[in-house]
Amino acid sequence: MTYRIAIGCDDAGLDYKERLAADLRADPRVSEVIDLGVHRDAADVHRPYPEIGLAAGEAVRAGTADRAVLVCGTGIGMALSANKVPGVRATTAHDSYSVERSVLSNNCQVLTVGQRVVGLELARRLVREWLGYEFDHRSPSAAKVELIAEYERC
Numbered sequence: 708m709t710y711r712i713a714i715g716c717d718d719a720g721l722d723y724k725e726r727l728a729a730d731l732r733a734d735p736r737v738s739e740v741i742d743l744g745v746h747r748d749a750a751d752v753h754r755p756y757p758e759i760g761l762a763a764g765e766a767v768r769a770g771t772a773d774r775a776v777l778v779c780g781t782g783i784g785m786a787l788s789a790n791k792v793p794g795v796r797a798t799t800a801h802d803s804y805s806v807e808r809s810v811l812s813n814n815c816q817v818l819t820v821g822q823r824v825v826g827l828e829l830a831r832r833l834v835r836e837w838l839g840y841e842f843d844h845r846s847p848s849a850a851k852v853e854l855i856a857e858y859e860r861c
C-alpha cells in the first residue's frame with residue numbers, strides 16, 4: 708500500500724513541515740507528497756492555519772490525497788480546521804500510542820503535530836509510525852467510527 712500524502716503548515720510549523728515532507732518523499736510507502744504550503748520566502752507564508760487545514764481536509768475528501776500531515780504551533784488549530792470537512796477525521800497526536808489508535812480505532816486520515824510542543828525527532832518518528840498503520844474495516848472499531856459518519860449525514 709502506498710499513500711498520497713498532503714502536507715501543510717502555518718508559519719509556526721514551517722520548519723517541521725519541510726523536514727517531514729523530505730522524510731515522506733524518501734519513504735517507499737509514499738507515492739506522492741502534495742505540499743499545500745505555506746512556503747518559506749513566499750507571499751503565502753503568513754496564511755492562517757485554517758486555510759491550510761481546510762485545504763488538506765478538502766484534498767482528503769476529494770480523494771486527491773489519501774492522508775494528510777499538518778503542522779502548526781500546537782497542532783490543535785489544524786485539527787479543528789480539517790475536522791470541519793465532512794468525512795475527515797483529524798487529530799493531534801504527540802505519542803506513539805495515540806498515533807496508533809488514531810488510525811486503528813478512529814480511522815483518522817489526518818495527523819496534526821505541534822512544532823511548539825514536541826521535538827523534531829519525535830515528530831519524525833510519529834509520522835513514520837503513523838504510515839505503518841491501516842484501519843481494518845472489519846474490526847469492532849468500524850461500527851463506532853460509522854456512528855460519526857451517520858451523524859454527518861443527518
Ligand SMILES: O=C(CO)[C@H](O)COP(=O)(O)O
Pocket residue numbers: 717719720756779780781782783784785
Ligand atoms: O498553533 C496554532 C493554532 O492551533 C497556530 O500555529 C498559532 O495560532 P495563534 O496562537 O492564534 O497565533
